[in-house]
Amino acid sequence: MIDFDTASFTKLSPWDVQEAYTELTGILLPDEQVLLAFKGIRDSVSFTTRRIVALNVQGLTGKKKDYSSLPYSKIQAFSVETAGTWDRDSELELWFSGLGRVKFNFASGVDVRGLNMLISERLL
Template sequence: MIDFNSTGFVKLSPWDGQQAFEELAGVLLPGEQVLLAFKGMRDSVTFTDRRLVALNVQGMTGKKKDYTSLPYSKIQAFSVETAGAWDRDSELELWFSGLGRVKFNFASGVDVRGLNVLVSERLL
């Protein structure tokens, strides 16, 4: 499992949903659909219609990969922080039952209000 306290998902930028689907093909359930995907240098987070999948690529070659499934049903609270004039990054924080806080930082230009709507639709 990814240690979200020491490893941050920083500067995530929009990622093509088809590429995310292909990367996660062995992990996704039959019929599970990719809704949104974001990728950093090597790591990614994908929002499906059932869960979030955080992918942590490890090692020098990148062959070792950690896939962490975060079900929407375990989210207890969430928060978004939009970009400002000086701080151009935006953030999504999720609090999971039994796991604690998970924080994703997005590159400038990512509108986290859309993520707020997506998470709201899954929870409320």
């Protein structure tokens, strides 16, 4: 499991959904679709029809990978912060039952309102 207190999920930029699906082959259920995907330098976060999958690439070669599955059903609350004039980054904070707070920082230009809608549709 990724230690979200020290893991760096920062500067996530939009990632091609098909590339994310290919990366997650073997992890996703047969009827599960990738809806939105974001990638940092090595790590990524994919929002599927059933959960959020956080991929942490480890080691020098990047062959070791940690896939953390975060079910929407365990989200208790969430917060979206849009980019401002001086602070161009946006962020998504999620509070999970039994896990605590998970925070994702997105690069400038990412519309987190779409993430807000996706999370809302899955929870409310």
